Amino acid sequence: MRLRGRSMGWVPPLLLLAGIAVADFNTTGEFRIISWIVLVPGIAAALCGVWGTAVFAVLALLAYVTVDSAWPHQYQTGLPDFILVTVGSVLAVAACVVRVRGERRMLHMRDIADTTRRTVLRPLPPGWGGLEHAGVYLASDSEARVGGDFYDIQPGPHGTRVLVGDVQGKGLGAVEAAAALLGTFREAGYHEPDLATVAERLETRIVRHRNHTAALGRKADGDRFATAVLLGFPEDAPDAVDAVVFGHEPPLAVGPGGVRQLPAGDGLPLGLGELAPARPTVRRLPLAPDETLLLVTDGVTEARDRQGCFYRLRDEVARAVAADPGVTEPRRLAAHVRDGTLRHCGGRLDDDTTVFAVRRPPHPRDE
DSSP states (O other): OTTTEEEEHHHHHHHHHHHHHHHTSOOTTSOOOOGGGGGGHHHHHHHOHHHHHHHHHHHHHHHHHHHHHOOOOGGGHHHHHHHHHHHHHHHHHHHHHHHHHHHHHHHHHHHHHHHHHHHHHHOOOOTTGHHHHEEEESSSSTTTTSSSSEEEEEETTOOOEEEEEESSSSHHHHHHHHHHHHHHHHHHHHHHHHHHHHHHHHHHHHHHHHHHHHHTOGGGGGOOOOOOOOOOOEEETEEEEEEEEESSSEEEEEEEEEEEEEOOBBBBTTOGGGGGSSSOOEEEOOOOTTOEEEEHHHHTTBOOOOTTOOOHHHHHHHHHHOOOOOGGSHHHHHHHHHHHHHHHHHTTSSSSSEEEEEOSSSOOOOO
């Protein structure tokens, strides 16, 4: 409870304290309510800190003694209710100590989760790699704050590369696999001149990761795979994009003229490459200067409403662009898809959800 940055948790117990004291003065001798003042430290324990709760415990005892002593002897509640208020106050302070410790532990764990998320999904500076971009990540487990979805941009001497994907499964195993893939992408995406080689490095990395987890006896991670989209923005082709799709939902090219889906490609999910006779094909696809590439994970495409209907991403984006072509700007586009997904499923996410929008700047800037 805060007002203009200041804690207001002391207000309810103070009002309750004053209300009980005043009400007791205005009741008849046969109906005394001063013993209800034991509720004051209990309310304070839920809203205030330890010292604040202790102060209200002392005030409750003083108010009890003062108000009860003001009545004639035959109407005083006496020692039994004084013991009740005393015991209640002590228990309230003890409960507050436990609550505050639990909150500190929870905040500490949240800080750890935030650090993990920033390590896996590192913050991307505006204009990173010469691209306009916007990313939205929503974990299906609101307490975990990080899951198996991943995205990153890696600029380098051979152009800027983008990776968006989704590791199969949930939990720490999925986070570890995502971190392994991102680490490889950040190195290979920078050093390798051929995007196909970057794709091969990613396949090799997830296989090595699975072998490692299997050697540790973690059988649940033995068949883990990841769907992904690997993009390359070549410097010598400003009107094109190179793409490798690893069993993932193909990107949408969103422009003022409408929405089109890029070809799905022939790549299998990362980790299943041994089932394919050849390495995945890198396709160079035309991309208009005013088009934004929209990439999502299955938290968007598989979002359901109460009737079980899937979220119609392409239709919703096309409708929004037709109403306002400015929606193609990456930040607005990512926010629109995020809000539409949450609205469609009523805020109940069954899977981690990532929305990533990226495009070349309409007017290239000197880096």
